[in-house]
Amino acid sequence: MASDDRRKDEPLEDGRADSGVDSYRSALRSEEPREPSADFSGPRDKFTAVEERLDSAYGSSSLTAESLSEIVGGCTLEEPARGSELSDREENLLTTITEDGDTILHLAIIHEDRFIAHQLMQLFPQDVLNIQNNLYQSPLHLATYLNLVDVVKGLVEKGASLELQDQEGNTALHVACQHGQTECAGEMTREASPSKLAPVLETQNWRGLACLHLAALHRQHHIMKLLVNKGADLNVQEGTSGKTALHLAAELHDVASVKLLLSRGANVDAAMFNGCTPLHLAVGRQDAAIAHLLCQSGADTMLRNMEDETALDLADGNDDILALFPFDDIQISGRSVGSPVSALFSISGTAASPVEQRGRELFLLHWTNRNRHLGH
Template sequence: MASDDCRKDDLLEDNRTDSGIDSYRSILKSEEPREPSADLIGPRDKISTGEERLDSAYGSSSITVESLSEIVGGCTLSSAKEEQAQSSELSEQEENLLTTITEDGDTILHLAIIHEDEFIAQQLIQLFPKEVLDIQNNLYQSPLHLATYLNLTDVVKSLVEKSSSLGLQDQEGNTALHVACQHGQIECATEMTREVSPSKLAPILETQNWRGLACLHLAALNRQYQIMKLLVKKGADLNIQEGTSGKTALHLAVELHDVTSVKLLLSRGANVDAAMFNGCTPLHLAVGRQDAAIANLLCQSGADTMLRNMEDETALDLADGNDDILALFPFDDIQISGRSVVSVKF
């Protein structure tokens, strides 16, 4: 177990964009490290998703919309190309913004998003280079994660347009697209997938969080039908297996007794006979849960009633005398312990 925790920590470190400022200080040519701004120290408003805060768990900050506006002030990039050409160095105020990191790893952009100040956030997105846009705080949340949590669609769109990374994973292994799938943020998910090439999107769709769940699994678990349709349209593998037991989205939908998801997945071509690591098919799960309606759907879609799991059981072996379930199987297929008890021949 300890080795698993160590491996997870290693993965987090490998996938995290440096939340310090060393990686871009050399660009700014700053000689001395800067302390966090005084405006960032003190009590901080709590923003919670239920279990975790969205920002990071440090004591907190008295940042307000007004103080954010003062911090940003007139620090905007010149739109005149000739002015940009004349000076490649940032102003001191711009440099201060770039090098301000709170004790919990938040940039001012993180804070602007947490306060849902979209105007300030948009200004900062235009100001900051990609390296800063991809900084993760101490919960490994990038600005894109936070904007998605808060369903700030326009901010998500701007971050994506500035090439903010879609592949960064938070402390639970979730990418921003995972977050959208879990919380039903269809507009955010649409923006994150709109202009991304299939070759670049495929690895994101295949990424598993630390529970082994890909985006499609999370959408199925949370009955997010619109997002499921979007993911399939964008090329998500319908039969991708989650990492702990090998369930596909269809297995998960069957476990939830979610007829709508089962129909959706089957209509899109999900493998009705996909096997978990233990050999159980969706039909095994449906019959084992005494769900005649879903078992019937699976049978109508061509489920093989004679497939055996690693316990050498067919789905029929799990029927446990349920007449509604038994009625789904051909009479001459009835077996006990793998042996046919009735053989009808004409």
């Protein structure tokens, strides 16, 4: 996945910190929307936008873990007053935003200081928990990326939004699917009602990928099971070419994912925008094992794509794949021929009536026409 458009953040500087939540939200409203990228199939660069952001924060000398502790320590409420509101001074201090758009909660998570993060979660009202930095990352995005399971749990329990999208269009659940943060995904979905979770499962990032697509692309089988159990649409099409998770699994030669998706009822004949089914992709990649699984699940071998090709047309002479395709449309002596092998066996008989002989001739003509493009 290309990352050329990702900007590199400058180090944090206290003196250039924003004044508060209102000005940050104003800046967000003026931000131009990002254009979606059509490419999602290539390898990711070593450093993602999140990694660049973390590098920037770790390189900062303006805020250390010790200074975070001092700030929070000065604002911690006494137990009897825990339910009261923060003073203006405390709220201004805790909601001050750096030039990178980070609140002190973002910074505590970046520094992986769980204790301070939990203290801040108790102090902050819900809307502050959902502030996004300049890369549109909420605290939940960062906690998920860093696999801080207890922090993710705390944020979800405090009402942090699951629907916020970062600059790549990813929700925190997308991040969990991409990086294999199974426990974080579990915390985000465990107590969520179907009505609350449905919009998250349906959300596609700027590459057109829903959470299930990302989990399939990264072979995250446990997360795939979790998403399906929580109601993810098995047949949702990604936005660039119309692939379902089953198409992606077939492309990746991922037998485990194919078995999982088929066992849960995925549409074996789902068509991409160009008409290709998972069987087209499996046969085109000479994957006899996955083609066999798809045929066992009832894949229609005669469906044609927009190039007017059936899956058989893509077999390229692979005998293991050709053996999967029935020849029920060919009959000799009133009996269907089940495969090229049985057809040839029938033809090799010594005795033949005129009707049988004519049937054999028609079969040979049919077989020749079917395989002319293969040079046979």
